[in-house]
Amino acid sequence: MIKMKDLRKDFTVRVKASRFRRKKRTVAAVDGVSLTIDRGEMVGYIGPNGAGKSTTLKMLTGVLTPSSGEVSVCGLTPVPQRTKLALRIGVVFGQRSQLWWDLPLRESFQLLRHIYRVPAADHASRLKRCRDLLDLDEFLDTPVRQLSLGQRMRGELTAALLHGPEVLFLDEPTIGLDVVSKQAVRSFLAELGATGDVTLVLTTHDLADIERLCERLVVIDHGRVVHDGSIEALHTRYGSRRTLVADLEKPLPDGFALPGADLTAVTANGHRVTFTLDSTTAGVAVAGLVAAVPVRDLSVVEPDIEDVVARLYAER
Amino acid sequence: MGDWRPYSALAAAQFRSAVAYRVSFMVELFGNVGATVFDVLTVLVLFRATPAVGGFSLREAVLIVGLSSAGFALADFLVGNVDRLKNYVRAGTLDAVLVRPLAALPQLLLMDIPVRKALRVVFGFVVLGLAVAANDIDWTAARVLLVVLTPLAATVFFGSIFVLSASLAFWWVDSGEIGAAFTYGGRDFTSYPISVYGGWFRNLFAYALGFGFVAYQPALALLGRPDPLGLPAWAGFLSPLVAAVAAAIAAGVWRAGIRQYRSTGS
Numbered sequence: 001m002i003k004m005k006d007l008r009k010d011f012t013v014r015v016k017a018s019r020f021r022r023k024k025r026t027v028a029a030v031d032g033v034s035l036t037i038d039r040g041e042m043v044g045y046i047g048p049n050g051a052g053k054s055t056t057l058k059m060l061t062g063v064l065t066p067s068s069g070e071v072s073v074c075g076l077t078p079v080p081q082r083t084k085l086a087l088r089i090g091v092v093f094g095q096r097s098q099l100w101w102d103l104p105l106r107e108s109f110q111l112l113r114h115i116y117r118v119p120a121a122d123h124a125s126r127l128k129r130c131r132d133l134l135d136l137d138e139f140l141d142t143p144v145r146q147l148s149l150g151q152r153m154r155g156e157l158t159a160a161l162l163h164g165p166e167v168l169f170l171d172e173p174t175i176g177l178d179v180v181s182k183q184a185v186r187s188f189l190a191e192l193g194a195t196g197d198v199t200l201v202l203t204t205h206d207l208a209d210i211e212r213l214c215e216r217l218v219v220i221d222h223g224r225v226v227h228d229g230s231i232e233a234l235h236t237r238y239g240s241r242r243t244l245v246a247d248l249e250k251p252l253p254d255g256f257a258l259p260g261a262d263l264t265a266v267t268a269n270g271h272r273v274t275f276t277l278d279s280t281t282a283g284v285a286v287a288g289l290v291a292a293v294p295v296r297d298l299s300v301v302e303p304d305i306e307d308v309v310a311r312l313y314a315e316r
Numbered sequence: 317m318g319d320w321r322p323y324s325a326l327a328a329a330q331f332r333s334a335v336a337y338r339v340s341f342m343v344e345l346f347g348n349v350g351a352t353v354f355d356v357l358t359v360l361v362l363f364r365a366t367p368a369v370g371g372f373s374l375r376e377a378v379l380i381v382g383l384s385s386a387g388f389a390l391a392d393f394l395v396g397n398v399d400r401l402k403n404y405v406r407a408g409t410l411d412a413v414l415v416r417p418l419a420a421l422p423q424l425l426l427m428d429i430p431v432r433k434a435l436r437v438v439f440g441f442v443v444l445g446l447a448v449a450a451n452d453i454d455w456t457a458a459r460v461l462l463v464v465l466t467p468l469a470a471t472v473f474f475g476s477i478f479v480l481s482a483s484l485a486f487w488w489v490d491s492g493e494i495g496a497a498f499t500y501g502g503r504d505f506t507s508y509p510i511s512v513y514g515g516w517f518r519n520l521f522a523y524a525l526g527f528g529f530v531a532y533q534p535a536l537a538l539l540g541r542p543d544p545l546g547l548p549a550w551a552g553f554l555s556p557l558v559a560a561v562a563a564a565i566a567a568g569v570w571r572a573g574i575r576q577y578r579s580t581g582s
Contacts, residue, residue, distance in 0.1 A: 011578060054579075055579075058411065058579055061414075061415050062414060062415070063410075063411050063414045063415065063577070063579055064577070064578070064579055065575045065576075065577075079575065082414065083416075083417045083418060083419065084417070086415055086416055086417035086418075087417045089415075091415040093411055093412070093415075096408065096409055096411050096412045097412065098412050098415075098416075100329055100333060101333070102332075102333035102336045102337075103329060103332060103333055103336075107329065107332070110325075111325050111326065111329050114321055114322050114325035114326075115322040115325065115326070115416055115417065115418060116322075116417060117319065117321070117322065143336070
């Protein structure tokens with residue numbers, strides 16, 4: 001569905017060298033990215049600010065011309081076949097509205113129907129589905145400029161889907177949204193992805209989006225792909241481990257150890273202990289602990305993807 | 317392209333957006349007529365001081381103004397707002413235009429159709445009509461064709477100049493008002509008989525850049541006057557050709573500009 005081979009985008013920036021002179025410098029925003037994304041995949045595209053996420057997305061959607069390399073989306077070459085491609089993809093740029101500022105949301109949708117030449121029946125059924133899933137009805141007749149950010153984003157999502165795109169590109173779809181709106185957007189996208197006929201590529205800084213939606217995670221930094229695989233694969237690669245936190249009736253006996261786990265913290269006067277699980281399962285570790293001391297409460301904590309990604313970014 | 321429906325829907329939406337702010341819409345609509353009225357007034361005032369300018373009488377000069385301002389007003393109405401391009405480029409909002417399945421330039425124009433400038437077009441054509449009536453023209457089939465084609469060619473020509481000067485923003489975001497020197501400056505240049513300009517300035521604007529063929533040469537052909545500057549009579553019929561060349565150049569530069577577009581970080 002999407003193919004990129006050695007894709008590059010260079011920008012020339014002028015740096016002030018002295019008061020009157022400026023030096024030209026070439027910066028590679030995207031530096032040789034090769035990826036293949038199949039139909040129906042949901043891919044999370046993450047990276048620190050300025051890593052080249054948006055630039056990649058803009059090359060995939062035909063907004064920017066690549067400096068070199070090959071790119072194809074739905075079998076089309078984005079820039080030369082831009083208008084053809086636009087009929088088959090949906091795009092949500094979190095910071096750029098597709099809607100008509102001064103018109104009610106309903107009219108924007110009507111307009112998009114004409115622009116994308118969607119048959120009235122298809123339009124009506126797709127709009128109906130979005131209205132139900134995204135609760136659009138209460139603000140369908142409000143001019144877009146008066147919508148809250150969360151409402152507008154729900155409108156943008158609908159706008160991107162009304163022509164039934166095969167690929168949906170989302171650039172930071174949850175940026176600036178409150179918790180409830182984020183949830184609404186995520187469950188809507190999850191539902192969309194579950195149907196399996198839309199390929200979804202999303203960039204985000206909110207890793208909860210990824211955990212909730214994407215099986216595949218692509219991490220980009222300095223314009224290069226530094227990780228491509230599942231979230232589990234990322235954990236394995238960076239050795240992130242689960243932890244066992246237990247509240248104890250009394251402190252651990254001296255010299256106590258769990259085979260295959262490290263005692264990493266002791267707090268609350270020895271009443272709360274944290275083990276990092278290395279080469280053992282949570283069940284064995286819990287059994288070993290309960291056999292040694294009476295346990296009041298315990299929990300197994302999954303590794304935090306934020307930590308892993310923070311380490312990934314810090315490595316550069 | 318091909319299918320006009322999406323474009324007409326865009327235009328209708330733009331109109332509804334414009335009238336969403338009713339009072340400011342009416343103020344702008346009438347305020348804008350002022351600009352074109354003053355162009356014509358300037359010429360009238362000039363002729364109060366002297367009976368002939370550059371060898372042309374008031375009636376003849378008004379014909380030149382009429383041809384030029386009818387064409388310019390229509391071009392400004394249809395294409396003039398392309399000068400907002402620099403704002404779109406600076407803010408990166410051109411992205412939204414480029415992800416739609418329509419050509420970028422018509423979209424930009426239709427998103428911004430300045431309904432408020434509509435009365436200027438009417439005024440420009442009224443002046444042209446009066447000027448044609450006031451002059452004693454020896455009507456032939458060729459001259460009838462000429463009087464219809466000239467304002468249209470002028471529209472295409474000025475439209476191309478608008479697109480060209482706006483395209484500067486693709487390479488040079490801070491292009492500011494430089495383009496206005498050629499659009500509004502060009503209109504002022506074409507409002508007078510070019511015989512009033514001197515030397516290299518005239519050669520550059522009138523012949524090299526083609527402004528002389530917008531109104532001056534066609535007016536001579538309509539009036540049946542020989543060109544005091546020596547060009548043959550058929551030069552008056554060159555304006556569609558000059559306009560076509562300008563349009564081709566503008567289209568090429570625009571296309572190159574779109575590929576040059578850098579967007580912004582988000």
